[in-house]
Amino acid sequence: MSEFQSLRGFHDLLGEEFKRFKYVSELVRGKLKLYNFEEIVLPVVEYLEVFRRSIGEATDIVQKEMFAFQDRKGRWLALRPEGTAGAVRAYIQNRLYALKPYTKLFYEGPMFRYERPQAGRYRQFHQIGAEVFGSIDPLVDAEIIQIVYEILSELNAKVIIEINSIGCKVCRPPYKEALSTYLRTVAGHLCEVCIDRSDRNPLRVLDCKVPTCKEAVKEAPKMVDFLCNECREHYSKLKEYLTLLSIPYRENPHLVRGLDYYTKTVFEAVSEELDVALIAGGRYDYLVEEMGGPPTPAVGFAVGVERLSLLVREGLTEDPLYMLIPFGDVMDYALLVAKALRSEGKRVELSYKRAGLKKQLELANRLGAKYAVLVGEEERAGNFYTLKDMETGHQLKIELSPAM
RNA sequence: GAGAGCGUAGCUCAGCUGGCAGAGCAGUGGACUGUGGAUCCACGGGUCGCGGGUUCGACUCCCGUCGCUCUCCCCA
Structure with a gap:
């Protein structure tokens, strides 16, 4: 055992593992270039507030999973736990909204979350993320999911793509209300955490994995039944496009995401063998405005490169x-x-x-x-x-x- | 944050109810100074994760600690 060791959850990427990592990375990057996404390199450190505002104060990521620290001047900074927040900050700061009617960006790099490592989970891990700013068209959501599907197909991954719509600021509040009311009636069957969540963040109860909660939530009102006209139209158009493109998907009315900024479309590609999300994303139509930019709808996704690598058998083919x-x-x-x-x-x-x-x-x-x-x-x-x-x-x- | 299992040579591991630290592979050297992908021979290599405790004696038992793996929570 050597005197110095890397930190828990931080590891050296080398040998065969590196080759698989590189293979996945290049596959995804190549795909994004085909769709004409432009690469940007984002800082690894941002003001803590950037993440707090975008990801949401009440989320697990912000509450317990961030590497946050003070610099020499006492300012609170954090290692990025995900890429969207920084991408949005960059989009606004560089006034990219003024250059083109819409903007397609992707980035690749390390992300940091203070969690217990386990299969396919590290404290420093790598994501490739892609974001489209400036279009509300469900066509864009469809293309994003198409990219995800093509990546997974080329890896022969046994994966299901699940989709849902979680509405917008018009239709979600009434739904939350209805859900809270329902949850109160079944409170006796919910786990402690979920009872706590019932009022503050009822959506999250929907994807609780405790069996009794799952059972209790089966009859709960569904977001899809509460969608406003605009959201319903958006969602059904998305499904039409997916069918047109022969992309298999499964609707999961209980799919919500752990980050607060999502609206309308959310999706997840879950590995059947590993039971973890490999790629996930969705639409976030208010975030740019909330972060101080002009009202700008957006959609994006992020892939966990190490996680995808778990499914890869072949490495990079090298020159003789x-x-x-x-x-x-x-x-x-x-x-x-x-x-x-x-x-x-x-x-x-x-x-x-x-x-x-x-x-x-x-x-x-x-x-x-x-x-x-x-x-x-x-x-x-x-x-x-x-x-x-x-x-x-x-x-x-x-x-x-x-x-x- | 909670739980379980595991740390012995570079790697994979064996080591019994406490009694001299081992094997295979890899490495190095070599009858072969111009022919490899399972020829042969020899050799090197260890703080048994770290610290403490029990004991005449600890790789072995106990406590702590660090790390790894896995599960829960959550997520890419």
């Missing part, structure tokens, strides 16, 4: 490796051969191991080289190298170009 094996006193020549091969775009490992040909071939084998490039006295004298196919064992003599 050329293991350059010098034997004898031919290092000068070996350097030139390596230079020549690399200038042709080949991935070359020049063996640093001073040993006989046999040992170095063993090394080449262990490093998974596709080819061994043999360079000895004979090769140097004839200005060529010997290319050995490590699978078939066939060898060829290849002239070095005169330029070298």
Whole structure:
């Protein structure tokens, strides 16, 4: 055991794990570029208030999961627990609303939540998030879900996409009222936490996992039955588009999200095998305004890169490796051969191991080289190298170009 | 924040009801100084997570602590 260790929930990403991580990351990034999202790099630290205002004072994230601290001037700062808050702040601060009628952004990077680590959960983890600012059109919600679906399909992930609408400031208050009233009638069957939530945040009772709560909530009034005309229209249009695009989904009237800023569409892609959300998102039509910007509707999603990586078997396919094996006193020549091969775009490992040909071939084998490039006295004298196919064992003599 | 299990070589692990710390793989060297992907031989490597306690004696039992894994809560 080494003297120093990384912190709980903070880990080094390397080897096969890194390859799977990178594979997922590049898949998602590639997809977002196809949809013409523009990348931005956001700060990892913001004023605490940015998160408190956007995510919501009453949420678990804000109440107990943030890495918050004071800087030297006594200001309260926090490591970002998610990306949307910072993206919205950046959107407003840089006045992106003035440049185009709508804006499509994505970002990738570490997020921090002070929680107990477990399968697919870390204190520092990575998300790729995408946000569309400036359109209320359900077409946008549909495209966001389409991206999510395509990502998951390409990974062959066994996942269900669940959707719901949680209304807007017109229709949600009456619904909350109705739900609270109902919850009072079944209070005897609710867990302690839910009794507490019944008044303050009744929506959250809907996705409580305690069996008795689940049971008690089955007959509860549903948000979808309370949607105002605009929200109902939005929701049914979204479903039409999803059907048009052949995207399978399941309506889950009990789906709510842990963050306060959502309106209308919310969705989650839940892994069937792991029972965790891999990708989630939704619409947040008031957040930009609440954060001090002009009224601007928005939709977005975030993927947990480590979580998605759990489902990936393959890694990144790498270019074939050329293991350059010098034997004898031919290092000068070996350097030139390596230079020549690399200038042709080949991935070359020049063996640093001073040993006989046999040992170095063993090394080449262990490093998974596709080819061994043999360079000895004979090769140097004839200005060529010997290319050995490590699978078939066939060898060829290849002239070095005169330029070298 | 609450609960359970686990920390022994670089890795995977064995080590009995307390009694000299082990194996496989990896590494290094080598009859082979121009031919590998299971040839052979030899060698190195340990604060048994850390601290305390019990004991003649602790890898083993007890307490604490740190870390890992998992569950609950919650979430990506």
